[in-house]
Amino acid sequence: MSRGAEFETGDLVIEAERLSRSYRKGAILTPVLLDVSFRVGAGEFVAIMGRSGSGKSTLLNILGFLDRPDGGSYRFGGADLSHADDDTLSAVRNGRIGLIFQQFHLLERATALQNVMLPLVYTDDGSDDGAARAERALEAVGLAHRGHHLPGELSGGEQQRVATARALINEPALILADEPTGNLDAGSAGEILDILRKLSGAGRTIVLVTHDRDVARRADRILLLNDGRISDADPA
Amino acid sequence: MRWTPQRRRRLLRSVLHSRRLLANHPRRTLLSISGLLIGVATVTVMASVGAGAERRVLERVRAMGTDLLVVSAATAPTIAGRIRQSATLTTLRAGDAAAIAEQARNARAAAAVLNWQGLARWEGRNLRVAISATTPAGLSIRNMRPARGRLFDDAEDRELRRVAVLGPTAARSLFGDVDPVGRELRLGGVPVDVVGVLRARGTDAGGTDLDNVVVIPLETGRRRLLNIPYVHAIYVQASSSRHLDALEAEVREVMAARHSARSGLPDPFIIQNQAVLLRTERGTARAMNQLIVGTGTLALVIGGIGILAVMLVSVRERVREIGLRRAVGARRGDIRLQFLLESALLATAGGAAGVVAGFTVAGFAALIGPWDLVLSWQAAVAGLICSTVVGLAVGVIPADRAARLLPAEALRAT
Numbered sequence: 001m002s003r004g005a006e007f008e009t010g011d012l013v014i015e016a017e018r019l020s021r022s023y024r025k026g027a028i029l030t031p032v033l034l035d036v037s038f039r040v041g042a043g044e045f046v047a048i049m050g051r052s053g054s055g056k057s058t059l060l061n062i063l064g065f066l067d068r069p070d071g072g073s074y075r076f077g078g079a080d081l082s083h084a085d086d087d088t089l090s091a092v093r094n095g096r097i098g099l100i101f102q103q104f105h106l107l108e109r110a111t112a113l114q115n116v117m118l119p120l121v122y123t124d125d126g127s128d129d130g131a132a133r134a135e136r137a138l139e140a141v142g143l144a145h146r147g148h149h150l151p152g153e154l155s156g157g158e159q160q161r162v163a164t165a166r167a168l169i170n171e172p173a174l175i176l177a178d179e180p181t182g183n184l185d186a187g188s189a190g191e192i193l194d195i196l197r198k199l200s201g202a203g204r205t206i207v208l209v210t211h212d213r214d215v216a217r218r219a220d221r222i223l224l225l226n227d228g229r230i231s232d233a234d235p236a
Numbered sequence: 237m238r239w240t241p242q243r244r245r246r247l248l249r250s251v252l253h254s255r256r257l258l259a260n261h262p263r264r265t266l267l268s269i270s271g272l273l274i275g276v277a278t279v280t281v282m283a284s285v286g287a288g289a290e291r292r293v294l295e296r297v298r299a300m301g302t303d304l305l306v307v308s309a310a311t312a313p314t315i316a317g318r319i320r321q322s323a324t325l326t327t328l329r330a331g332d333a334a335a336i337a338e339q340a341r342n343a344r345a346a347a348a349v350l351n352w353q354g355l356a357r358w359e360g361r362n363l364r365v366a367i368s369a370t371t372p373a374g375l376s377i378r379n380m381r382p383a384r385g386r387l388f389d390d391a392e393d394r395e396l397r398r399v400a401v402l403g404p405t406a407a408r409s410l411f412g413d414v415d416p417v418g419r420e421l422r423l424g425g426v427p428v429d430v431v432g433v434l435r436a437r438g439t440d441a442g443g444t445d446l447d448n449v450v451v452i453p454l455e456t457g458r459r460r461l462l463n464i465p466y467v468h469a470i471y472v473q474a475s476s477s478r479h480l481d482a483l484e485a486e487v488r489e490v491m492a493a494r495h496s497a498r499s500g501l502p503d504p505f506i507i508q509n510q511a512v513l514l515r516t517e518r519g520t521a522r523a524m525n526q527l528i529v530g531t532g533t534l535a536l537v538i539g540g541i542g543i544l545a546v547m548l549v550s551v552r553e554r555v556r557e558i559g560l561r562r563a564v565g566a567r568r569g570d571i572r573l574q575f576l577l578e579s580a581l582l583a584t585a586g587g588a589a590g591v592v593a594g595f596t597v598a599g600f601a602a603l604i605g606p607w608d609l610v611l612s613w614q615a616a617v618a619g620l621i622c623s624t625v626v627g628l629a630v631g632v633i634p635a636d637r638a639a640r641l642l643p644a645e646a647l648r649a650t
Contacts, residue, residue: 086568087567090565091567094565099564105647119565121570122561123565124245170565
């Protein structure tokens, strides 16, 4: 059974209640998120859309446990992890959340296959079929034949597909994508969105942040983030 | 922390992962280990050359016997701090040896000797050999025993008989397959009868063949061949090596009485005490070892600082990579462990490369220099272990710095 089916339809994967986050620069406190509340159900494909600097990435970091909110609560899969220790959050990031970044964040001197296997270095399940799993993940993004290439030998779209395979290797329940098409041409962007769409169809929950309305339209639902506040928008 | 199979597996994966990362950056890896490499290589060379030199001196001292005093004549007391000797000293007499043998209670035997280089000839073959003239007691002190034939005796010495025993190399070089016993060879112009061939004694620590020698009775050599009144040296064997210092005092007394040494003036003879040489050598070896330990410590510190600097730069360069690792599930402990392992692997690799380089240089040094090749495995193992420890120690700060990075901020780093 795939880990993606961790939650059943109707379960809430994300419950954000009045999340707030500000950054201090010297004496100035800049609020980035203000009372952000929203929910995402299992299997949903949600786009969070906003202008540059609207707090999209901050919100995604909080959802991915890369950052902690100053206020409010965030329940992931029904569990409140706001007081969990760093090791617990690391384990959640490793096994239950897959992250995709605008800059791909691939290790330059490691092959595509090695990059895809990176999360397994930090996995405790002890299975030894890492290479086979990585190959399957690369196959899922259509790059089975490029496993031994270095990132420098791949196109931008292919690099992002490797990063997507890396996010998939531990079969996470939730995939968080931060402007995944921001550095890609239209063709490659379309391929990545097709892959995300397919994953959503297979039951995985996906939250994507973007400033691009065309990208956001591929999601089931769009949330607008404006000056740190969130509101629903009609996908049409 | 419990040491579960999962943790073990994680550690093993981290080691393999770190090794691959280092292999992926060969230039940086080489640069960071160069300090340790050179340091450990230097220590290995010093330890190996030191051990070689020590062994050579010890072998020379032991070859002479640790129960032996050598008395030789002295002239001008010292020049530039060193005792001057030359072959033309004429103060020692064969009678001195007899007096020492008689009067020194701790002497087992004493023998006068003359040593020089000369030509030996047999049926048109010429051979440059070491010629040694001594008494039968001298043969015994120097552990010369016959392999074929016999040695000469006191009567033959007294009667200036022209007899000789040959070392096996001299015998083979001059006579080939012919048995030399009973043949007559010429030393200079003097014919001597070969009465025996000595057992092989091999080479001394300096590589000189001890078997390329012709030994004749002392008086035969002194009066028939050289025609001189004096002898070159007197070998005095102690009844036991424990009594060597007491024997030295007795010999000094006997010699002083016979050579009317005046107070205030240095003795007209010098006594070489093998035990003192041995002690001096041990002291030198200790000092050398202290020097090596000091140099080694300095090298490790310098090498460690080099690795620390490179690791700190590496953490700064790899902030985004650290952020990524945290994003895909690395715990703080994993990041800390990774940088510690990298530092330890770097240092161990540097130490290992240093040992290999050191052994190579020591090998070349032994080829071209007057040293023996003694590869000091103790130094190698100590160098490796210390390198690893230094790597772990200097890895703590960079590893901690890496582990403290906040994932979201690390990912944003440019």
